[in-house]
Amino acid sequence: MISQRNNVKVFGAGTQPLMFAHGFGCDQNMWRFITPAFEKDYKIVLFDYVGSGKSDARAYRVDRYGTLDGYAQDILDICTELSLKNVILVGHSVSSVIAVLAANREPAHFERLILIGPSPRYINDAPHYIGGFERAELDGLMDLMDKNYIGWANFLAPVIMKNPERPELTAELHESFCSTDPKLARKFAEVTFFSDNRTDLPKVGVPSLLLQCSDDAVAPLPVGEYVHRHMPNSTLKVLKATGHCPHLSHPDEVVEVLKEYLSAEKAR
């Protein structure tokens, strides 16, 4: 069952699917401030990639998830199992690229893409492409990932602490933590930050909205502009929000921009 494998959650009163794909380092929880605004009009689809959140880590295969294509297949598997059509796919960070890969492979599922903080390549490729990072700097991130394995349980400890009255939940979380191998997160980091997907951008046929934060340390503005230049049918919107997770830091602005875009597109 794909729904169990990817911990798929479907809710909302609408019929058109609005699917949210989380970024590296998070799970579907990160959409919690956005989804309430769309529940009335859309069928909301949330999920965790294999290896993240409460997905079934046993489904992890090195050959499949050794490239971003494996993650794109997760999205397509869900679309197929739930027979989703006209999907509006919202992808954050690495999920922007994953959404592009999924839409290129099976465009029929998707009506449009909304990409938050997209970057097709994080490593600089001087002189023509500035991704924002040198390889050695990303090695520093991998080192931090390794180090935080040791304290990995702490990433979930706060969730457990929030529900002290439900010890069974604590146990379940411990269990789900144990089955989600932190090594998979490390591998996801490698695949995310060392991939180069620039050549996939011009192939996109599905129209898209690109949301770029005004001061994003992970995906700087020139990268957003690069994506816009190379992706046909794309609209670039620079948010007032700063940082890399506007849907967490500035959910009101994100909701407003999304609503504006979706209603304008509907009116066409």
Place this chain on the structure above:
Amino acid sequence: MDPLLNDAPCGFFSFSDDGLILQVNASLLKMLGRESCQMVGERLDTILSAGARIFYQTHLFPLLKMYNRADEIYFSFSTAQGEVPVLINALRRERDGTMVTDCVVVPMRKRYQYETEIIEARKQAEAAIKAKEELIAVISHEMRTPLTTILTWARMLQSGKLDENAIRRANSTIERNARSQMRLIEDILDSSRITAGKFHLHKAPMEICKVVKTAVDDVRPVAEEKQVELQLHLDSHEIEIMGDAQRLEQVMLNLLANALKFTPAGGRVTVELKRFDAQMEICVRDTGKGISSEFLPHVFESLRQDEEGGANRQAGLGLGLAITRHIVEEHGGTIRVESEGKGMGAAFIFQLPCTLPEVSAERKTG
């Protein structure tokens, strides 16, 4: 700031949801080698290493935003003197009407190094376990092949229906396959002795030329059967060295067997022995399939074979050359491999010190 907090034995700072630094204690300023005016009002990004900037955006910030706290997070600050590894605890809460995150910071230089070593050791251990598992799979495969042959012939012998010729053939096949299994087991035992540091040589004054000749004679039938020309050139006929004759013969047999295995009919294997002042050099050269430049640096590693895919795997465990190198090095010698690439043949060259004076300087050719 409260003076107690200001010079507490840990760093302390606060920042807003927008990532602006609001206050910093003196201990943290000292740790980072900065002035207060260089930090307060600046963005958090400016004091983080590049890796930590991403880690903040992808892990720490979402955690704080969703759960309001994060404990024991490894982090890395950027200073003029390089990166400072730290451990932080962070708590996000409302103060004076806005959300503020307070962080305590403990520098982790020594422990960071220590944990780096632990992580490295763990990675190595995991790789070793994986290698062991692969070894078991390869061993099982390698042992089964001769065993299947032995069983087949043993059953035929038991049937009593074989004529004298067939019985002779059965016996010699059984013996050959049992020997091949014996060699495999010896290699495995040698390999585990090397790993355990229990691989000991029994050195005594010995004649290296004799060992080389014996080994070449031993493999001559194989060479003839494969129609590979086998040549021996001895620069000097009597070189006495301190060594373990049995182990050095094993070296020669390993190198010769390897050369013959990878050289097709019509090819040539040449053994050359040369004497320099205090060194002697033996070269086993073949005109066989050669070694790719990618694989060349890994030739002497255990369990490695130059594979183009499972189907092309050559029989053997890939232990022979690792054992060979160990024996040569235990004699105070060195071994290297040369190959121009695929299809260009290969040469294994090892040098041993001659610790004893040469008995006869008479020069002959072999």
